[in-house]
Amino acid sequence: MKHKSIIIAVLGILSLFACSAPKSKPAETAVSTVKKEADTVQLTPTQLKNADIALGHAEQREMHSILKVTGIIDVPPQNIVSISMPMGGYLKKMALMPGLKVSKGAVLATMEDPQYIQLQQDYLTAKSRLVFCEAEYNRQLKLNETRAASDKVLQQAKSDFDGQRILASSLAEKLLLIGIQPQQLNERNISRSVNICAPISGYVTKVNVNTGKYVSPTDVLFELVNPGDLHLTLTVFENDAASLSEGQKIVCYTNSHPDVKYDAEVHLINPSIGKDRTTEVHCHFLKLNKELLPGMYMNANVELNNVKQNCVPQEAIVQWSGASYVFVEAGSGKYVMRKVATGTTDEGFIAIKSGIDNETIVTKNAYTLLTKLKNSGEE
Secondary structure, three states, rough: OHHHHHHHHHHHHHHHHHHOOOOOOHHHHHHHHHHHHEEEEEOOHHHHHHHHEEEEOOOEEEOOOOOEEEEEEEOOHHHHEEOOOOOOOOEEEOOOOOOOOEEEOOEEEEEEEEHHHHHHHHHHHHHHHHHHHHHHHHHHHHHHOOOOOOOHHHHHHHHHHHHHHHHHHHHHHHHHOOOOOOOOOOOOOOOOEEEEEOOOOOOEEEEEOOOOEEEOOOOOEEEEEEEHHHEEEEEEEEHHOOOHHHHEEEEOOOOOOOOOOEEEEEEEEEEOOOOOOOEEEEEEOOOOOOOOOOOOOOEEEEEEEEEEEEEEEEOOOEEOOOOOOOOEEEOOOOEEEEEEEEEEEEEEEEEEEOOOOOOOEEEEEEHHHHHHHHHHHOO
């Protein structure tokens, strides 16, 4: 009985301690409360009066939107000429360097080769033979009229005459290919060399040969560019291409001189979309400038048609950690900071792409709330 009484007493004491021990609050509740209030600021009536904030809603406005793209200055294919020698040969003389300005008809280089001599010889021989064939044909024609020559002899004379005329004509065209005028060629001015002349006025952009080198007909010797019709080729993503049209105005500038603006307009839009989901837009400069050269990279701002968008005053937007936010009213003197996606800025308003609906937001002195919120968070 004595031992039984002791056990009962011990159990009673333990129960007393268990009941009197203080209960701790769950840690999760405290954490969740802090997290919930991290983007919320509460103002007292006095603070609300001193903050001088204003409330409002996003409104529909016509925004003057700008599409920012990049491109490169180029010239039309017809303004780029690759020069070669149709018959090949040895480069005898040349004095060209990239960047040199040349005029149409100027001598770019001199070529020489024995085959030039042979071609001239063949042409003059064919031309001389043609005179004989023509005379023989006329003689046989008269004889045939008096029945002094058979039809067969006349037909043979005509065939020889026609064949020789074709041969002389084809050799004359070959001479023109290498820059020799057949009408001016005779036995006294046969030359072993020919000149390569500039077919257009422009600038030398490539020189692929040197003096004394033998070149084949497929080799490109020089490249000329006429910059008189420069245009800007822009690279535009498929989603933006649908909002472009011919005649739209653009303002472009280079990375080295961003303060110097050049005016242009959209001239042609390539309807084909490439594998990288982009297309080319060709633009013409309204005024040519000597500072612009083929191959230069440029930035361009394309003026798009005005469209209605949800907009808020710029004072309603605050920046924090590289993102944009607004303060949404959540009760009397209570405001929640909410992240939004912004768009075009125009005349003191900024477009809101997403983040808010038709909710009441702070439209003035939003940075006052941001300062209050972040200072409170640091305390």
